[in-house]
Amino acid sequence: MGRPREFDLDEALDRALDVFWRHGYEGATIPHLTKAMGINRPSLYAAFGSKEQLFRNVIHRYRAGPVAYAAEALKEPTARAVTERLFAGFMCGLTNRKNPRGCLLVHGALASGDESASIRQELAAIREELVNAIRDRFKQAVKDGDLPTGTDYAALARY
Amino acid sequence: MGRPREFDLDEALDRALDVFWRHGYEGATIPHLTKAMGINRPSLYAAFGSKEQLFRNVIHRYRAGPVAYAAEALKEPTARAVTERLFAGFMCGLTNRKNPRGCLLVHGALASGDESASIRQELAAIREELVNAIRDRFKQAVKDGDLPTGTDYAALARY
C-alpha cells in the first residue's frame, strides 16, 4: 500500500551500474547517478539507503549480469574448459563496446581517498573470493587427475 | 633575494609522489598532501601553483626516478636486452615493498570524476608515448636484423 514507486528498481540499478563502472565509486556523484537513473535524490535514498548501499546493490547486479560467466565457468567438467570459458568471458566482456572499459571490481575503488576505504576492502575481498573459487576448482581437478599431480593449483589460479 | 624557502622542493615532491601514488589524483587531498610534505597550504600553492601542476611535477619526478629504467632500457643493444630490462624493471618496481602498489601512470586517474579528466588524458598520452617508444625501438631492431623480418613490432610493443 502507499504511493507506488514510479521507476523500475532493476532498470535504475543498471543505469547506476553504468555510471559506477565508468567513473568508479568516488568518481560517481549523487547528481550524476540520479540524473542517469532518472530519479530525484530522495527517491534514491528511499530506495537504496545510501551511496554505499547503492553501490553494493550494483555490485550484486554486476556479478549476476555482466560477469555471470565467471560462476558458470567453474561448473565446466575440465580445468581446461573452465579456463577457456573464463578467458572467453573476459575477452568478450572487456572488448564489448557496449560496456564501459575495464572491470568494475578492479577499478571501482583502486586509488581513492578514505571515503571509499571500506568499499575498496570489499572489492578486494570479492576478487580474492574469485581467485579462491578457481583455486578450489583446480585443486579438485588435480584430485580428479584432470591436472597433473603436483600442480601448484593456487599459483595457477592466481595467475 | 627575499625570504628563503624552508623546505626542499625535491623532498616535498617525493612526499607528494608517495601520496598521489597511493591515493590517485583525486584521492589525494590538499590537507593530505601538505601534511605529508610538512608544509602549509599557501607554501604548496606558492611553490607549485595548483594541485594539477603539482601532480605534473610529481609525474616528472616519477619518470625520472622510480621508472627511469624504462628510458634506459630502450638504449640496450638488442630487442631481447631491451625487453629483459623492461621486465626486470617492472618486476622490481612493482614488488618492492617500499613502493606503493601499482603504477602511478596507470591508476593515477583511472576511474574518477570530471575534475581529473585532463589529468586522465595526459596520463593516457604518456602511456601511449611509452608504447610508441618501444614500438620504434622494435622497428629499428627489425631493420637491424635483430628481430625477424615481418615482425609485427607495433603489436609486440603494445603487448
Add this chain to the structure above:
DNA sequence: AAAGTTGTGTACTGAAGAGTACAATACTCG
C-alpha cells in the same frame, strides 16, 4: 641599518559533495 622582496601561518571564500526535512501527491484497504 633601512628598503625591498619573498616565504610562512592563520583564517577566510565559494563550490560541490552526501544526506535529510517536510509538504504535496498517489495509491490501497476498509
Add this chain to the structure above:
DNA sequence: CGAGTATTGTACTCTTCAGTACACAACTTT
C-alpha cells in the same frame, strides 16, 4: 469514499574540497 501509507520534489543542512587574502617573518641588497 475516507483513512492510512509510501513516494515524490523542493529546498535545505553539514562537511570537505581547492584555492586565496593578508599580516607577519626572514633574508638580500644598497
